[in-house]
Amino acid sequence: MTVRPMVGRDSQFFWDGTAAGELRVQTCNACGVLRFPPGPACPDCGVLDRGHVVATGDGTVFSYVVHRHPPVPGKELPIVIALVDLDEGVRMVGEVTDVPPEEMEIGMRLRVDFDRVDDQLTLPVWRRA
Template structure:
């Protein structure tokens, strides 16, 4: 990808405003069983999603547009052409970066949704740690009876992978995503403290950290420090695909803390094939140092004498 005038960027921007997906109709009306399954999976006990007058959780917006295993009719020629231009230029890798949703009106059981998607924007050429490429944003509008019910923006980075300076250089460990909702948790970890959010309205503990309580909707919270004791609630052993800075196979566990919440982390202290559901574990804070600076992460070590 040459420097100077970005001729490719100009060609890509010509696709802005063109359809990204064939307009479609939701395969099922908004319905109570799917709402119930979603709430059970997410642990959301809000009364707004049950009984007469119930609404669908706003974050289910995309659920009602999914095609399932059989899929929808698919992408438009314009979107395929856009991706083809990027592939031809060397931007053969892709990573999803973020999504945004807006909810002009709630969805209710019985609503029949229609949707369409457009290529909303293509960024100027950007250089990132992954490589150089373009951010492509698509916007899906979801309607009921012609009335806008929700908007879903999905952004990807289509890029040419950056070359490593040295094959012998050990890959850096990826950093956790820290934002305004999770900053307090990672500040605690840096101090070797495992902090759990607690709703000041109903006292419910929650993890991962969220801006509001799933149980009562209260936005106010404080924290309690976990003892660090827990058990392996479930686990997987990672063999493939390999990730830079990690050496498979290794065990990743869903740990149930003594306080009742669960969190995902590595299980250490025993060979990966000795990890079992119910094993007692205790948090351990591990420090890592590389070009990006110091990093502290919580892992869970099997209690001595177990396993």
């Protein structure tokens, strides 16, 4: 069993993107500001007119943790979880799948990949660039 994300009106575009192999970031159609996580209104100008851009999928490790306990359904421990600063200027949290905990570093370059869990869920994961 895998822990599943909440999918709603504000995030459906993101999950549709991961299923298509795209990392989508919400944008305000009025002022152009990018934001993650997505939400109903622009935090800069308050407008409800939102769209998205497709990110390059490249980023830099801002911070990370190594999750050793408690167990996570569907995952083998330890799990490396990073805060990734995308080149587009927003920050995302995600699992790093190909870097051993002892090799993780702040500033490491990562690239997004996609883990197809089943027909309804594809998760973005991060790999060494």
